[in-house]
Structure formats: C-alpha cells, structure tokens
Amino acid sequence: MNKNQLRLSIIIPFFNVEKYIAECLDSVYAQDIPESEYEVICVNDCSPDNSRQIVLDYQRIHPNLILLEHEKNKMLGAARNTGLWAAKGQYVWFIDSDDYIQSKVFSKLLSLAELNDLDILNVNPQYFNDQGFINNEIIVANFPLSTDVITGKEYLKLNVPYWIRPVSTWSKIFKRSFLIENNLLFPEGIFFEDTVHTLKSLLIVSRFKFLCEKLYFYRLNESSIMNTNLHSPVKLADKILYCCDCLNVLEGCKSDIELYNNVSESFIYQLIHCKKTILYFSLDEKKIFYRRLKTLKVQGFEKYLTYKDRYIYQYPILAMTLTFIPFTILSVLRKIKRKLFNS
Numbered sequence: 473m474n475k476n477q478l479r480l481s482i483i484i485p486f487f488n489v490e491k492y493i494a495e496c497l498d499s500v501y502a503q504d505i506p507e508s509e510y511e512v513i514c515v516n517d518c519s520p521d522n523s524r525q526i527v528l529d530y531q532r533i534h535p536n537l538i539l540l541e542h543e544k545n546k547m548l549g550a551a552r553n554t555g556l557w558a559a560k561g562q563y564v565w566f567i568d569s570d571d572y573i574q575s576k577v578f579s580k581l582l583s584l585a586e587l588n589d590l591d592i593l594n595v596n597p598q599y600f601n602d603q604g605f606i607n608n609e610i611i612v613a614n615f616p617l618s619t620d621v622i623t624g625k626e627y628l629k630l631n632v633p634y635w636i637r638p639v640s641t642w643s644k645i646f647k648r649s650f651l652i653e654n655n656l657l658f659p660e661g662i663f664f665e666d667t668v669h670t671l672k673s674l675l676i677v678s679r680f681k682f683l684c685e686k687l688y689f690y691r692l693n694e695s696s697i698m699n700t701n702l703h704s705p706v707k708l709a710d711k712i713l714y715c716c717d718c719l720n721v722l723e724g725c726k727s728d729i730e731l732y733n734n735v736s737e738s739f740i741y742q743l744i745h746c747k748k749t750i751l752y753f754s755l756d757e758k759k760i761f762y763r764r765l766k767t768l769k770v771q772g773f774e775k776y777l778t779y780k781d782r783y784i785y786q787y788p789i790l791a792m793t794l795t796f797i798p799f800t801i802l803s804v805l806r807k808i809k810r811k812l813f814n815s
Contacts, residue, residue, distance in 0.1 A: 479582050480510040481561030481648065485551030486569035490522040492691065497530050497537075499572035499689075504579045507536045513558055514569075515551040516541045523569070549658035549665030552641070556651060562586075563593075565645045567688075574687040581645060584681070588621050591650040591679045597638050598686035606692065619682040624674035627682060629731050635738040639674070641666035643688055650677070659717075662768070663710040668717045671735070675725065703749050705761035709768060712746055712785065715739040716772035723775075740776050747784045 482500050486493055500512055514527045516539065524539075531537045540554055552566050563585055567573060585593045599606045619627065628634065641658075650656070656673055658665045674680070718739050725732050753761060765785065773785050 478509060478511055478561040479505070479563065479586075480578065480645075481555075481559035481564045482510065482512045483515070483552060483555030483559060483564055483566045484512065484569050485515040485517055485548055485555065486523050486527070487517045487519045487545070488521050488523065489519070489569040490526060492570035492693070493523050493526055496567065496569050496572050497527070499575060500567065501534060502575035504576040505582070507534060510536065510578065511559070511561060512537045513555045514539050515555045517547070517551045518542055518545040547661055547663075547665070549662065550660040552658045552665075553660065556648070556657070559648055561648060563645050564648045564651070566641050568642050568690075570691045570693050571642065572689050574689075577687055581687070584683070585645060585647070588681060589679055590621065590681055591647045591677045592624070592673060592681075593645040594638065594680070594682045595643055595645075595687040596684050597640075597643050597688045597690045599690050599692055601692045618684045619680075621679055621681050624677035624680045625725075625728070625731055627680055628674055628735055633738070634735045639670050641670055642690070644670075644673075646673070662713060663707050664714045667714040668721060671718050671721055675721065705753060705757045706764050708746060708749055709761055709764035709770075712743065712765065713768045713770050715743045716770050716776070719776050720772050743777060744781050747781060750784055
C-alpha cells in the first residue's frame with residue numbers, strides 16, 4: 473500500500489434517517505486507528521429531513537468526513553457508486569445509515585485484510601430492533617465458523633444453504649481496486665441492488681475470508697425504504713429482476729453442479745413464490761407491476777420456470793384474466809354466504 477494512501481473508506485449513503493444517522497457516525501468514529509488513516513464519505517440522496525444537517529455537524533468536528541450530494545434522488549445503488557468513485561482508501565466498507573458497527577474494530581479488520589491481501593473480508597451481522605438484539609436464527613442462521621483464505625466459489629460450496637449466509641454488501645469490506653478493476657458497480661434505480669452485486673463478487677473473488685464475529689449491527693427498521701411496502705408491485709418486479717439476473721450470472725457456473733445447485737435453488741424458489749403475491753394484487757396494482765416488469769426488460773423466465781409458473785409473468789393479459797375470474801367468483805360466493813347467514 474502506498475504510504476500516502478488511506479487504509480479505509482467508509483461509504484454511508486443516507487435518506488430520511490435523522491433518527492439513526494448519529495448513532496451510525498458515532499460508531500465509525502469510536503475506532504482504534506487515527507482518523508488520518510481513513511475517510512468517511514456520506515452521500516446525501518436528497519434526504520428530505522434533518523439528516524444532512526446532522527452530517528454537517530459531524531463534519532465540523534471530523535475533518536475526514538466528506539459530504540457528497542445528489543441533485544435528485546437516485547436510490548441506494550447510485551449513492552453507493554457515487555461514494556465508491558470518490559473513495560481513496562485501499563479498502564471500502566458500505567455501511568447503511570440506520571445501522572452501526574462494533575467499536576474499536578478497524579485495526580483488527582484492516583490488519584487481517586492487509587496481511588492476507590484479501591479482496592473481501594466478510595463479517596457476521598447481529599440483528600436488532602428498537603426492543604434490543606434479536607436471535608439471528610429467527611431471521612438468518614449465523615455462519616458457523618470463520619474460514620481460512622479461500623475463493624468465493626469455495627465459500628458458496630460450503631455446506632450451508634445460500635439464503636442463510638450473510639451475503640449482503642454491508643457485511644463485507646472490499647478491496648477498492650478489486651471492485652473497480654472488475655467493474656463491480658451497483659445496479660441503479662432499483663430496489664435490492666446489492667443482491668446481484670454480491671453474487672458477482674463472490675463468483676470471481678480469489679482471496680476471501682469469513683470472520684464469524686458479530687461486528688455489524690443491522691437494524692430491522694420497519695420504516696426504512698427497504699422494509700416498507702415489501703409486497704408493492706414495484707418492489708416485487710425488482711425482486712423478480714434480481715432473481716433472474718442472479719440466475720443468468722450463475723449460467724456460467726453450470727459445469728460446477730455443486731455450486732450451481734447450492735445457489736440457484738434460492739432464486740428459483742423466490743421466483744415461483746412471487747406469483748402468489750401477484751395473485752392478490754388489485755387490477756391497478758397488476759398494471760403497475762407489469763409496466764415495471766416491461767421497463768426492467770427482465771429475461772430468463774423460460775429457463776428457470778415451468779410453463780404453469782411463468783405464464784403469469786410472460787402473458788400479463790391472460791394472467792390478469794385468469795386471476796380475476798376465480799377471485800370474482802369467490803367474492804360473489806362470500807356475499808351469497810353472508811346473505812344466507814344473515815337471513
């Protein structure tokens with residue numbers, strides 16, 4: 473590493489988090505290396521609340537804090553890309569603005585990454601809400617053991633189902649050159665932007681290490697952008713996009729049956745079960761959903777779903793008609809039943 477190069481860039485996009493961003497910033501400044509060795513890049517994605525002012529207050533105290541601002545809301549993927557292009561550290565850590573990290577941990581993590589020349593160092597998360605810590609097994613199992621330095625493919629083939637691994641972007645410290653040289657930018661303008669980014673990273677990384685210590689504290693915030701309207705037409709369309717994109721990425725790994733089966737099962741399962749949500753959409757919601765799906769130009773249904781599962785995505789008029797008829801009949805039957813019961 474160049475003696476003049478910063479060791480770490482912390483990238484914190486923020487939007488509407490005035491209740492939490494101070495706790496996040498406090499955690500990145502309660503560390504055990506000099507502030508001259510790292511930078512904190514906060515990206516304001518047009519936050520409508522007091523978050524920006526809170527960041528400015530911290531900037532007056534901490535000269536290593538950089539505030540970048542979007543002229544219009546571009547969503548989390550674009551905000552992370554903005555921070556990445558501005559970053560100067562050897563390593564980058566994308567931290568969500570309503571979460572926080574363990575204090576006095578930078579020295580250990582950076583030494584581990586630098587000594588082993590890691591491209592990705594993955595830590596375990598601890599989930600919590602306003603009532604306190606939550607047992608991880610309720611949400612996602614803890615990854616059982618720390619690993620040696622291995623490849624990402626070796627990590628994906630370990631005997632743990634893909635969906636219970638801590639695979640989100642915020643649980644990883646990346647070597648910045650690894651992301652830039654492999655063009656590993658985040659998809660912009662969609663929800664769930666880190667899913668395909670994480671998978672692409674793991675499939676090509678040659679120096680990866682998992683640390684089982686719980687060093688990242690993830691807030692289960694019901695009012696966050698990601699956790700509100702989880703079954704909205706737009707979010708469901710975006711979910712289908714990332715499932716198909718991940719499956720398309722995995723096509724190049726089909727020769728490795730163990731890896732392909734271990735990872736693809738999760739995305740195929742999600743695709744099949746998305747249709748249950750679509751069935752309960754109103755006519756207006758269905759129109760929004762199919763319009764979004766068409767805009768996203770999602771590809772891959774024919775590869776991963778049986779005909780009876782994919783008709784609902786590929787043939788919207790037929791699907792809307794076929795789902796409208798049974799629900800109309802059920803509605804009429806309920807009215808007749810209620811009328812008979814009242815009489």
